[in-house]
Amino acid sequence: MTDTVEKLDIAILGGGLAGNLVARQLSLRLPNASIGLFEKDTERGYKVGESSVEIASNFFIRKLGLSTYMVDDQLPKNGLRFFFDTKEKNASLFEMSEVGSDRLPMFPTFQIDRARFERDLLEMNRGTGVKVAIGGTIKNLDLKAGIDDATTHRHSFEVHEPDGSLRKVRARWIVDASGRQQLISKLRGFRTPERHACGSVWGRFTNVTDMDSLMEPKWPGADAWKGRARHTARVLSTNHFCYKGYWIWFIPIARGITSLGVVGTVFEPWMSSEEGFFKFMRQHKAVASLLEDAKCIDVIGEAAAFSDPFYSPGSDYISIESDMITDMIVRELGGLHREARGPGSLYDEFMKFRFDATMLLYRDQYPVLGSYETMRLKWNFDISCYYNLWVDFFMRDHHLDPRKLREQLRRKEYVLQALENFSNLFQKLVVELEAKDQLHRSNLGHYNNGTDLLYFQSEIGVERKKGAVNTRTEEIFNFCLEEARRILGEGAAEKLELHRFMEPVSLA
Secondary structure (H helix, E strand, O other): OOOOEEEEEEEEEOOOHHHHHHHHHHHHHOOOOOEEEEEOOOOOOOOOOOEOOHHHHHHHHHOOOOHHHHHHHOEEOOOEEEEEOOOOOOOOOOOEEEEOOOOOOOOOOEEOOHHHHHHHHHHHHHHOOOEEEEOOEEEEEEOOOOOOOOOOOOEEEEEEOOOOOEEEEEEEEEEEOOHHHOHHHHHHOOOOOOOOOOEEEEEEEEOOOOHHHOOOOOOOOHHHHHHHOOOOOHHHOEEEEEEOOEEEEEEEOOOOEEEEEEEEOOOOHHHHOHHHHHHHHOOOHHHHHOOOOOEEEEEEEEEOOOOOOOOOOHHHHHHHHHHHHHHHHHHHHOOOHHHHHHHHHHHHHHHHHHHHHHHOOOOOOHHHHHOHHHHHHHHHHHHHHHHHHHHHHHHOOHHHOHHHHHHHHHOHHHHHHHHHHHHHHHHHHHHHHHHOOOOOOOOEOOEEOOOOOOOOHHHOOOOOOHHHHHHHHHHHHHHHHHHHHHHOOOOOOOOOOHHHHOOOOOOO
């Protein structure tokens, strides 16, 4: 045991995806800063969250310099893909209606082997001078340690090593990337409940049938099925098999391993075993056909423990917050103390807004998943809003611009109201279709490439005036309202101006 105190500019608590990414960004931006990364687990395990989307992938490439690595060492992702079944769950894969890309997306995204990615990031961080410490347990975290000397180390904690030794650390900045441990959140009482509770069970499998390898004559209809999506690589997509109240994912993680999972309101403890997981999966004919030779590596069950992985938002949040944290630390270590505190409150308010907006995509929406008609409409609405409002905002670094943040936050209540209005509309569609026993009426034989509203992709990431963004938003909203009326068998109506969608009214 020693009384020596190690002093750092920045201490990062946690060496998973979040800790490693912020460590890399900080080490690239502040090559002369002393940075320590502290991780308890000695092995990098497999975790849910293999699928990245546009904001995170842009962050990996643009901010972290990982473009060559991502292409060489991780799988390219072919967008999100959705399949729809009969009420009896007995449709074959080729019969199912489908929403999914017929080409690789304009902006690259990746399917990530989390264990390998985190191992590689740890080595990259060591290479840029980060002091990586593995195996110790953080205890006695003190965020009120006071000013120590001219270097103003403020915070302290202890690292209890596996051999019984003790390290004392003081740091000017502490970044909590401890995941479920939530070290600072628990200490400061920051945890808040979320009423959208869903359960999940997932695992890793080998020998899952590659849907791109399905060939005639063993698989009658395979050629036409491949042709309708222009022979694109379906297996590289995040594939969702959608049912009312839950969905099943298939995600390739490279080197012959596939991640499989189910998320929704159907979670039961018996599904957490290998036998129970296979039993549940095999209740779905199309899913079962891809698992005939599958071998289980491991299965993990988790009930009501995360917001929602449906659109793979986790790495987006990590990327945005890493950018903001890095910006504040760079400002403060550069002597801009007041400027560092200023953006902090704006960043916090924006991320709360971003979270509230994201949860409106999930909360009370799981019944929508069961119908090709309702989910096709919801997907086109969600992806076009994501590109128009969030991806564009990130790619132009508006999330780091206090003026742009204030402008966005002034519109917060209007944006949330519009999203709530459309959430209610999608729920209404399900109620109306179910009342007529028509929820599954289009779940066989239809295909949509999921880009009905992405005709403006070339505008994303380049300078646009606010009016241009509003114009696209109004077009998206009116398209979806017209499509909803068509699904309900109603006639066309006059298009609405944007402000009408942002009032507390029913769109049904």
